[in-house]
Amino acid sequence: METTYRSLLTWGEPEKAQSLDQAIRELARARLGLSAEDLEGKHLEGLEPVRLDRPCQLPASFVEALRALHGPENVKTDDLCRARFAHAKHYQELLRLRMGQILSPPDAVVSPRSEAEVEELVRLCHREGVPLVPMGGRSSVTRATETPKGGIALDMTKHMNKVLEISEKSLTVRVQAGMYGPAFEGYLNHFNTGYTCGHFPQSFEHSTVGGWVAAKGAGQASTGYGRIDDMVLALRVVTPSGTIATKPYPASAQGWDLHRLFIGSEGTLGVITEVTLKIRAFLPQNTAYATLLFKNFAGAVEAMRQIVQSQYAPPHLFRLSDPEETEVAFRLKGFDDSFNDRLLQTLGFHQGQRCIMFVGCEGDKNKNKALVRHISRLARRFDGIYIGEKPTRKWLEQRYASAYLRDPLMDAGVMTDTIETAATWDQLLTIWEEARSYLKARPKTICMTHISHVYENGANLYFTFLSPMAKGKELLDYQSYHKGLVNTLTHYGGSLSHHHGVGRALAAWMPQEIGPAGMALMKAIKQHLDPKGIMNPGNVLGLDEA
């Protein structure tokens, strides 16, 4: 069993680990100024064995009580296990692991077997003032699942990972919070005639239903299926002030919606134990794909806006890469300078300006065909041309693979992170321009942007940036670069997050976003549900002190 820091930080399944191929290396040399040495080296490799400075601080009697409650095999206090639950996948967390730093591990990792056990555990922790941090797949990129005050990391995935009930008539499913994406979607796909949840975040393979809800995520098909907040009909949540269970009405006017408080609560209000979600018929044989190419970003965005405002059922997958992301993708796929490339350039689709759009329409076959016709027609008004199904299908096939590139890029000394925001159409292009100006002011920086969640009133912007680390001061350099970027996004009218959540990474901006009366209200809700502040303490959402 691997016991190094490196074993903790690598993404996903070891057998899917990637190295940088020739095309990426060339790009890295040309754009990021990496040397052959950089590309061969392993910067901050993290090969030291994990060693925690902080042993479990819980009184032995408390640990005994945990063992009695959950069974001894479900309460772990060994270093490696605690180290594994001390971090998720935020860039800063990965950097620290590479440096052999685990500053504040949990004191124990507990895997409850039932809601009743969670209730008893919450009572126990509340009584003793022990911090409790609910965790799903720990794929957070906002430092939402760190344990700065120690306490218990609550692993929901080991036991509480099952579908409890499905209604094929009402198209609803009741599922435990700790079920992982692939198991859940697999269950639905293979249940009788087949259903889908329709929620495919980039972290799909390594995230859980409860995590989706707690972080208020959106999947890659959200334009059609909606965000997780559109899918949740009801939930159960265990709080220090009691268990709240809402009912799965399709809609209701019985006061304000209580379940909405817990969508986006990021573990600060209680432990979500189960969720009732919408499901849809699974009809992959009907899906219609289209790939479109536009001459420039502004035209493509305008086409996107008009399509989503045209009162057709929107496409499910609806994604547009900006010129730099399109250029990088074309280069890495070996498309540059091909016959097709030269043809497109002749037609006015110039490198550095052209943008690629992916479309996938699910559900009824006739509807899908009509929708693709409609989209293609509207696209033509904005100099967009249909270039076939294949690029979209290809993108879908490898959509979860790009996350594996982060590790070898960091090995090569590249700072690699993403940030995302949402804004109305009025603000969108300004934010894109200003964020790019900010990011590109740093020398040797690649900034790739896409729109991947589209609404009648606006869309998200998703920025991926790569730049050589400032060696020796990697952390401070990243933090100050990131801070300026968030300031830029929010200054120009972007939301603090569209689907990653806030966690600890963005908490400092909450007061300005929500306003003093809004923050006071959030804190009052927190205070009522969790009067001793045991639930995910340490400044998540700006609710308490760091």
Added chain:
Amino acid sequence: METTYRSLLTWGEPEKAQSLDQAIRELARARLGLSAEDLEGKHLEGLEPVRLDRPCQLPASFVEALRALHGPENVKTDDLCRARFAHAKHYQELLRLRMGQILSPPDAVVSPRSEAEVEELVRLCHREGVPLVPMGGRSSVTRATETPKGGIALDMTKHMNKVLEISEKSLTVRVQAGMYGPAFEGYLNHFNTGYTCGHFPQSFEHSTVGGWVAAKGAGQASTGYGRIDDMVLALRVVTPSGTIATKPYPASAQGWDLHRLFIGSEGTLGVITEVTLKIRAFLPQNTAYATLLFKNFAGAVEAMRQIVQSQYAPPHLFRLSDPEETEVAFRLKGFDDSFNDRLLQTLGFHQGQRCIMFVGCEGDKNKNKALVRHISRLARRFDGIYIGEKPTRKWLEQRYASAYLRDPLMDAGVMTDTIETAATWDQLLTIWEEARSYLKARPKTICMTHISHVYENGANLYFTFLSPMAKGKELLDYQSYHKGLVNTLTHYGGSLSHHHGVGRALAAWMPQEIGPAGMALMKAIKQHLDPKGIMNPGNVLGLDEA
């Protein structure tokens, strides 16, 4: 100027008042057992002049402060004005007015001119502990705007009734809370290329944007355009603990959605001063209508379910009347025994079983045509036939008129009320059956039901019931009949309300619906925002004592 109780209770505009036509009279004789005397008489006519037993209880200095703040013409303390703001349109309120009972009028009616004035007023009332009840069009059918503790009726309609900002690019509009439906929709329809809000509750002509949001309503085109909670992007609300302003992002993951707390807050948390709503292109020339007739309710409901689950954009208007509502409608329109009626009966569409469905699809013309084809095709599988556009168009033309029948029916001594619920498809038919059994167990009772808001996971049920009043004990009779009905709906899995809201009429059921921890949370939120309990006090949503 009319000064009778009757002048306070009649619905809508006096020139649109209706009397009972021949067909209704015949039905009332046959089904409700009304005599000619009943039909000619005016039961509890309410012709006495309004006289309040309770004069304004506010200290003169406080009234002076109000006059200084809002201008003397915007602070009324005369009996007639206070009487007008003492009630809305709940059946019990109408009964009491007919009996000359206004138990607890407000002490003053105040019409603020700006949000700043509202803020100052809320501060003043908070300081002095004076109740404050925000009011829009006072069309509530849940006793949500009564003033059991006196205090101030806040009339938002006089001044705060304007559109503040519109974005044709982002399709958003910022509007003040006191704008009435027709003025708002008229503004949008005639703004440049034309937009619609898409929100058409039955009370449309006499309700306001703020009221729609506060009561969490849904309009007759909600299946396509969504409920008001789907349309609100942001709002501003003045609470005793400060003004909360949320931002109009198309979506965000910056914590839980604070604006959702105020949708359905029914005036208990603060004064909603403005709302940012989605709008859509107004394209009435494109609307496709269809009317379908089904052989029985279960088949029609199944068709409805499959249509809305088929991943097409749903129709905007989607409405199904049950056999009794269909029968009454056919009889009142003189359709019974016509040639077409006999033809339909021959084809197996029997009176007492057949059900009529109205469909209206808005937006793009091609999409609408395809959708109507799809719906007709699916309907055929469940013995549904297309019977033309006309009945749907006719229904739309007179859709706001039926509310005017309530006054002449009550004049004839008929108890006439409606109740509504929402449930998943699994529960829907059971609730329909059980509620009908309950209602029809009362002799001489007409019970008409429709589904008018359809979701992938379920739908609403809307019951209209008519039965002779128990003369001399009208109120107690109604209260006990209504109580049993609500118990039936909730017992079989229906929500306490789908779009009317809870108010005071349904408050007693809130604890069982929300559970103890849920109620405690709602009360904690109330306590934080309104620590002295001045906002719409007196048991709205079960938040305080009656």
